[in-house]
Amino acid sequence: xxxxxxxxxxxxxxxxxxxxxxxxxxxxxxxxxxxxxxxxxxxxxxxxxxxxxxxxxxxxxxxxxxxxxxxxxxxxxxxxxxxxxxxxxxxxxxxxxxxxxxxxxxxxxxxxxxxxxxxxxxxxxxxxxxxxxxxxxxxxxxxxxxxxxxxxxxxxxxxxxxxxxxxxxxxxxxxxxxxxxxxxxxxxxxxxxxxxxxxxxxxxxxxxxxxxxxxxxxxxxxxxxxxxxx
Numbered sequence: 001x002x003x004x005x006x007x008x009x010x011x012x013x014x015x016x017x018x019x020x021x022x023x024x025x026x027x028x029x030x031x032x033x034x035x036x037x038x039x040x041x042x043x044x045x046x047x048x049x050x051x052x053x054x055x056x057x058x059x060x061x062x063x064x065x066x067x068x069x070x071x072x073x074x075x076x077x078x079x080x081x082x083x084x085x086x087x088x089x090x091x092x093x094x095x096x097x098x099x100x101x102x103x104x105x106x107x108x109x110x111x112x113x114x115x116x117x118x119x120x121x122x123x124x125x126x127x128x129x130x131x132x133x134x135x136x137x138x139x140x141x142x143x144x145x146x147x148x149x150x151x152x153x154x155x156x157x158x159x160x161x162x163x164x165x166x167x168x169x170x171x172x173x174x175x176x177x178x179x180x181x182x183x184x185x186x187x188x189x190x191x192x193x194x195x196x197x198x199x200x201x202x203x204x205x206x207x208x209x210x211x212x213x214x215x216x217x218x219x220x221x222x223x224x225x226x227x228x229x230x
Contacts, residue, residue: 009141012119015112016145016213017152022109024205028198029066029102035059038194048191054078058086062192065095066102073099091189094180101175136224139217146214153207160199168195 028034039045039055050058054077061075073095075086087095123138159167172181183190 008119009137012116012141013145013148015115016142017149017210018108019112019116020149020206020209020213021152021202022105022112024202024209025105026102026109027205028201029105030063031201032056032059032063034198034201035062035193038192038197041194041197042191044191048188050077050079058188058192061086062095066099072096086188088187090180091183091187093178094176094183094189097176097178097180136221139220142217143214143221146210146217149210150207150214153203153210157200157203157207160196160203164196164199167199 036056036059039052039059044050044055045052048055057077058075061073065073065075072092073087074092076083077086078084120138124135
């Protein structure tokens with residue numbers, strides 16, 4: 001039983017960084033404002049000749065596709081007053097692979113969330129039944145998991161700031177078993193998601209949540225230590 005308890009504790013600690021990271025990735029993928037920020041920053045409307053309203057429509061189409069049961073994306077917008085199919089066959093195939101990664105992110109998010117909530121709920125139950133020991137144990141585990149998360153995000157943030165292109169290349173090589181991600185310069189998909197800003201957003205959002213959780217856990221431990229010393 002002691003070995004199982006130790007395994008359960010460390011599984012909780014390791015699930016926490018995965019939970020926070022996958023939640024931030026899902027947040028980024030579904031944030032319309034992040035797409036629109038990229039459109040404005042990189043003057044995508046001027047580059048493509050597409051109106052801002054049509055770019056917004058295309059971004060909403062991407063978000064809807066990632067959360068749908070559709071196998072292939074089909075986004076049609078207006079260009080020069082005529083219907084225009086935005087993505088070519090290669091881009092459509094690559095987006096199918098990207099969608100698989102998005103759904104894998106969702107699965108990890110759901111799985112780690114369930115474990116963290118169940119384990120945390122059990123500890124809270126026993127803390128009410130047997131005293132504060134389980135509550136303090138949970139706080140220590142949250143602080144540890146948050147600390148690991150912050151170290152990982154520090155590494156990710158430095159990688160994004162000082163070697164984003166190399167990091168992005170390695171990500172694609174590891175994530176995809178084909179070369180459909182090697183798009184041509186004129187492909188619209190290259191213009192639609194601000195990869196650098198999205199990576200920074202994920203790192204910053206994950207860091208912020210980890211700081212809040214870790215700070216609350218450490219604060220609880222310090223407060224109870226002071227309270228118990230009276």
